Amino acid sequence: MLSRRHLMALALPCLTAPTSVLADWEVNMTPGVTDVSQAVFDLHMIIFWICVVIGVVVFGVMFYSIFAHRKSKGAVPAQFHESTTVEVIWTIIPFAILIGMAIPATGTLIKMYDTSDADIEILITGYQWKWKYEYLNEKVSFFSNMSTTQEQIYNFDEKGEHYLLEVDEPVVIPVGKKVKFLVTAADVIHSWWVPALAVKRDAIPGTVNESWTRVNEPGIYRGQCAELCGKDHAFMPVVVKAVSENEYQEWVLAKQELARQEFELNNKEWTMEELMARGEQVYQRACVACHQANGLGLPPAFPALKDSPVALGPMEGHIDMILNGVKGTSMQAFADQLSEVDIAAVTTYERNAWGNNVGDMATPKMVAERKGQ
Amino acid sequence: MSAVVDSHAHDHGHHGPAKGFTRWLYTTNHKDIGSMYLWFSFIMFLVGGSMALVIRAELFEPGMQIVDPNFFNQMTTMHGLIMVFGAVMPAFVGLANWLIPIMVGAPDMALPRMNNWSFWILPFAFGLLLSTLFMEGGAPNFGWTFYAPLSTTYAPPSVTFFILAVHMMGISSIMGAINVIATILNMRAPGMTLMKMPLFVWTWLITAFLLIAVMPVLAGAVTMMLMDIHFGTAFFDAAGGGDPVLFQHIFWFFGHPEVYIMILPAFGVASQIIPTFSRKPLFGYPSMVYATASIAILSFIVWAHHMFTVGLPLAAQLFFMYATMLIAVPTGVKVFNWVATMFRGSLTFETPMLFAIAFVILFTIGGFSGLMLSIAPVDFQYHDTYFVVAHFHYVLVPGAIFSIFAAAYYWLPKWTGYMYDELLGKAHFWLSFIGLNLTFFPMHFVGLAGMPRRIPDYALQFADFNQIASMGAFLFGTTQLLFLFIVIKCIRGGKKASAQVWEGADGLEWTLPSPAPYHTFSEPPTVK
Numbered sequence: 085m086l087s088r089r090h091l092m093a094l095a096l097p098c099l100t101a102p103t104s105v106l107a108d109w110e111v112n113m114t115p116g117v118t119d120v121s122q123a124v125f126d127l128h129m130i131i132f133w134i135c136v137v138i139g140v141v142v143f144g145v146m147f148y149s150i151f152a153h154r155k156s157k158g159a160v161p162a163q164f165h166e167s168t169t170v171e172v173i174w175t176i177i178p179f180a181i182l183i184g185m186a187i188p189a190t191g192t193l194i195k196m197y198d199t200s201d202a203d204i205e206i207l208i209t210g211y212q213w214k215w216k217y218e219y220l221n222e223k224v225s226f227f228s229n230m231s232t233t234q235e236q237i238y239n240f241d242e243k244g245e246h247y248l249l250e251v252d253e254p255v256v257i258p259v260g261k262k263v264k265f266l267v268t269a270a271d272v273i274h275s276w277w278v279p280a281l282a283v284k285r286d287a288i289p290g291t292v293n294e295s296w297t298r299v300n301e302p303g304i305y306r307g308q309c310a311e312l313c314g315k316d317h318a319f320m321p322v323v324v325k326a327v328s329e330n331e332y333q334e335w336v337l338a339k340q341e342l343a344r345q346e347f348e349l350n351n352k353e354w355t356m357e358e359l360m361a362r363g364e365q366v367y368q369r370a371c372v373a374c375h376q377a378n379g380l381g382l383p384p385a386f387p388a389l390k391d392s393p394v395a396l397g398p399m400e401g402h403i404d405m406i407l408n409g410v411k412g413t414s415m416q417a418f419a420d421q422l423s424e425v426d427i428a429a430v431t432t433y434e435r436n437a438w439g440n441n442v443g444d445m446a447t448p449k450m451v452a453e454r455k456g457q
Numbered sequence: 458m459s460a461v462v463d464s465h466a467h468d469h470g471h472h473g474p475a476k477g478f479t480r481w482l483y484t485t486n487h488k489d490i491g492s493m494y495l496w497f498s499f500i501m502f503l504v505g506g507s508m509a510l511v512i513r514a515e516l517f518e519p520g521m522q523i524v525d526p527n528f529f530n531q532m533t534t535m536h537g538l539i540m541v542f543g544a545v546m547p548a549f550v551g552l553a554n555w556l557i558p559i560m561v562g563a564p565d566m567a568l569p570r571m572n573n574w575s576f577w578i579l580p581f582a583f584g585l586l587l588s589t590l591f592m593e594g595g596a597p598n599f600g601w602t603f604y605a606p607l608s609t610t611y612a613p614p615s616v617t618f619f620i621l622a623v624h625m626m627g628i629s630s631i632m633g634a635i636n637v638i639a640t641i642l643n644m645r646a647p648g649m650t651l652m653k654m655p656l657f658v659w660t661w662l663i664t665a666f667l668l669i670a671v672m673p674v675l676a677g678a679v680t681m682m683l684m685d686i687h688f689g690t691a692f693f694d695a696a697g698g699g700d701p702v703l704f705q706h707i708f709w710f711f712g713h714p715e716v717y718i719m720i721l722p723a724f725g726v727a728s729q730i731i732p733t734f735s736r737k738p739l740f741g742y743p744s745m746v747y748a749t750a751s752i753a754i755l756s757f758i759v760w761a762h763h764m765f766t767v768g769l770p771l772a773a774q775l776f777f778m779y780a781t782m783l784i785a786v787p788t789g790v791k792v793f794n795w796v797a798t799m800f801r802g803s804l805t806f807e808t809p810m811l812f813a814i815a816f817v818i819l820f821t822i823g824g825f826s827g828l829m830l831s832i833a834p835v836d837f838q839y840h841d842t843y844f845v846v847a848h849f850h851y852v853l854v855p856g857a858i859f860s861i862f863a864a865a866y867y868w869l870p871k872w873t874g875y876m877y878d879e880l881l882g883k884a885h886f887w888l889s890f891i892g893l894n895l896t897f898f899p900m901h902f903v904g905l906a907g908m909p910r911r912i913p914d915y916a917l918q919f920a921d922f923n924q925i926a927s928m929g930a931f932l933f934g935t936t937q938l939l940f941l942f943i944v945i946k947c948i949r950g951g952k953k954a955s956a957q958v959w960e961g962a963d964g965l966e967w968t969l970p971s972p973a974p975y976h977t978f979s980e981p982p983t984v985k
Contacts, residue, residue: 131829131835149804170797193774238521243519282838310841313607314607
């Protein structure tokens with residue numbers, strides 16, 4: 085329950101005295117940056133004020149009784165206890181208010197469900213604990229991991245402005261275009277949520293949910309996973325960057341070029357040092373949440389890699405484990421998540437870090453061969 | 458029935474309880490069993506509350522300080538399960554045991570041996586559940602709603618023990634509910650027609666039907682999980698052709714009636730206490746009965762409002778939105794009736810009345826946020842945030858739990874024969890009132906500002922309100938030890954209570970001496 089690291093964190097007395105500077109006292113929902121989010125915000129405020137008015141009336145009568153009809157003031161109890169007329173009145177009035185509320189709510193809901201005629205389609209897949217974005221027509225695809233460091237989380241470093249709400253690669257969309265989100269999950273249920281867009285859709289394995297947005301203002305909009313998805317549920321933020329149409333097109337081209345370069349890396353001759361350096365980066369991004377920076381894992385759910393039979397055993401078995409994962413556990417199949425060179429690098433790293441001294445190195449070619457098996 | 462009791466009385470003169478531990482182990486007496494239920498639920502309240510304090514301590518400031526994320530998830534899960542199944546439900550069953558027989562003029566519950574069994578299952582069920590904390594891989598960590606596949610394929614091994622514990626709780630609840638129905642329908646004193654029953658009895662009758670209807674559904678859900686985990690089925694596994702959303706439909710078909718199981722008896726308690734301290738009969742008794750029944754019926758057709766974000770078709774979304782909004786009507790009727798009861802009464806504010814008034818006000822605030830949550834398009838923003846946490850804690854803490862406190866203070870003199878310490882009781886009320894509002898009101902704000910629930914660490918802009926909530930939680934939590942002190946003090950002595958106890962009280966239980974003798978209504982009273 086309490087690891088040494090946590091105890092150390094406790095011993096550092098609130099190194100980052102939280103927030104007094106950065107915190108604000110936000111008390112309400114954001115109106116957001118889309119027409120739908122504005123409509124949602126308006127509905128929220130209408131129903132809120134309806135509740136306030138009802139509350140004032142009902143509690144008003146109650147407080148009047150509490151002050152005026154006290155025994156200590158000599159109040160004599162009336163004996164009335166029945167009135168069908170009154171009962172009918174206070175059944176019908178709330179009913180009428182509800183109908184008045186249901187009409188605009190229905191209109192907004194119908195709008196939210198209209199995913200037709202989208203300009204861009206993005207398939208969003210939730211993984212424990214990161215998001216994958218695939219632009220279906222542009223053939224752009226990448227993972228988005230939280231970029232807040234463990235040192236910040238465990239209070240060794242000062243927390244940044246966007247603590248827990250920052251990622252290595254935001255999802256980029258153009259303003260003014262209808263963007264359709266297709267939301268699913270690879271393992272457990274997640275929920276993709278960006279408050280400023282008023283989009284929240286559960287990411288469910290085996291199901292593809294649909295939603296859409298059309299952002300009016302360029303900017304960076306932050307959200308989080310909203311459905312409990314295991315240990316690091318708090319640590320899989322969503323960052324949407326809305327940019328102009330031109331900027332978006334440039335970004336798509338750059339991403340496509342980058343993908344080509346990445347692919348080229350598979351054919352490069354790698355040295356042990358290069359693979360170890362790259363492997364450490366990959367490990368920090370894809371593996372560290374479960375297997376931990378020191379390779380000791382969090383047994384039994386997340387086994388140690390240091391001195392593990394897989395990492396010290398035959399290379400083929402180790403690569404297969406990373407490619408295919410272990411069904412029924414949190415160990416995902418990384419074949420489609422990491423490039424061949426990344427898998428070669430991280431395999432090499434795991435076999436030669438933390439005192440694991442196998443001494444051999446995997447190559448992208450070996451990974452490609454295992455993939456073909 | 459009364460013949461048996463009579464011959465006993467003949468043997469012993471005055472028949473009292475057996476001595477020692479076996480009195481409690483073997484007892485079939487509704488008062489003993491009621492007391493055991495109440496003590497058990499209070500212990501669970503403290504256990505579940507301690508877990509809440511672990512949660513609030515971790516959330517006192519951003520960053521991970523005290524526990525790791527996995528243990529945090531175990532705490533949120535166990536806190537929810539223990540409070541729902543271990544604290545609130547057994548407390549109401551305890552009240553039912555103590556009060557229903559003496560309110561309807563029956564000598565005991567209809568099925569006294571089964572009554573013993575339904576209680577004694579509980580310590581074992583919760584012993585089993587709590588033991589998972591010490592197992593390899595830890596306790597259940599998938600939330601009290603245990604959504605598959607996080608609770609099946611990705612669950613810690615202890616999930617099997619959790620499933621067995623849920624089965625045991627379900628058996629206990631079903632037997633308790635059967636007992637309540639059998640007692641109310643068969644054992645009322647002559648003249649006690651259904652529409653003359655105290656509202657607490659009415660609300661419990663309806664609650665018992667809800668329990669019988671939905672506890673088997675819960676049992677079905679956990680059995681399907683068990684099959685998925687151990688026997689190769691794929692009810693909730695998409696890879697095998699199953700559907701994780703099916704789990705949520707089944708769970709919430711149980712879950713929504715379940716939340717009314719926790720609040721309807723609270724309505725009953727408020728409907729007993731408010732007339733007493735208003736010195737005026739309950740306004741609109743028949744409409745209260747009909748409203749309770751309407752809420753119970755509606756509870757079966759609103760379950761998917763917990764699932765507005767899972768991707769239901771538009772038509773389903775609209776149906777569940779309308780049905781959910783409809784619940785506001787009978788619930789509103791109840792609140793209006795309570796206020797009308799107080800209106801032009803002659804009010805005094807003893808501790809039970811304070812808790813009952815706070816119940817009406819704060820439950821109504823929870824009802825307002827519930828109405829807001831029912832608006833499906835807006836729920837996309839509220840869903841799974843602290844706004845929801847604020848909502849259900851407002852209906853459960855000052856709702857269910859305040860009504861239990863109110864009931865405890867109201868009937869303690871009848872149970873113990875002594876008056877509790879009024880000054881301490883009021884202190885308990887005000888500290889609880891301040892503590893809980895400090896804890897749960899700021900949660901509305903952080904929820905609207907975008908803080909998801911069930912996270913051990915949060916972005917910096919949520920820090921201030923979380924700090925306030927944590928301080929409120931420790932105030933509320935420690936205040937409950939004062940309640941323990943007040944109850945023990947009251948049991949040990951104090952001002953003698955009269956049979957009537959409260960000037961404005963009405964009902965058969967107030968015709969009995971205080972404390973109520975071990976056996977009551979061996980001869981049925983006549984109700985005019």
